[in-house]
Amino acid sequence: MSSPLLRAPQPSDADAWFDFLVAQQAKAYAGIVPEDFATGQDRKYRDAWVPELAAAFASPGTARRVVAELNGGIVGIASILDGPQDWEIAAGLVPSPAGRELERLYLDPSQHGTGLARAMFNVVDEGEDLYLWLIDGNERAHRFYKRLGFADVDEQHAAGNDWGGVGMHRMARLS
Structure with missing residues (x-):
């Protein structure tokens, strides 16, 4: 069995990243979010987010992202960004507990238990204080x-x- 390749996302990955993200969110939160979550996300955000992702992948700035690829397809994504995000500011959820956010860490369920999630996290993590948002009920x-x-x-x-x-709710890893 071959291991996934971990690499930085390229602008050409934007469509596949978006599709993977929405599909994995729908799987991870099945029974928690509305049944039409994935189709709603795709319909509502695809046209805006894919070009934004492509631009962000071309010029990552301080963001750190990784794609796990296996047999030509994405099986995992992870990203750490500066926080707080615009939506957090608009909602009054400031200050954030740390200056950086683990924004995404999603794996195809076929990769659960393989160590891939930790390997991806290790690629993007530089040991700084981090926070994340966790959907309640996602016990795994x-x-x-x-x-x-x-x-x-x-x-x-x-x-x-x-x-x-x-x-x-938020979780944080603080030194």
């Missing part, structure tokens, strides 16, 4: 992030309408 991810040294922050927020208003 919660256990994983705790193993990485993240702790729950006593802060709740309802996700947007696209997400069905489900609860979420």
Whole structure:
């Protein structure tokens, strides 16, 4: 069995990154978010996000991203960005507990338990203080992030309408 290739995303990966992200979010949050979550995300955000992703991949600035590729397809994505994000500021969720956010870490379920998530995290992580948002009820991810040294922050927020208003909270890894 071959191992996934870990590499920086290229502008040409933007479509596949978006498709992978939406599909994995729908799988990870099945039974938590609305059943039409994936089609709603695709319909609502694809036209704006894909060009933005391509531009971000071409000029990453301080963002750190990795793609895990196996047999020509994406099986994992991860990204760390400067925080807080615009939506957090608009919602009054500032200051953030750290200056950097683990924004994405998604794996195809076929890769669960292989060590790929930790390997991807290790590629993007430079040991700085980090925070993330976790959808309540995603216990597999919660256990994983705790193993990485993240702790729950006593802060709740309802996700947007696209997400069905489900609860979420921040976790942080602080030195």
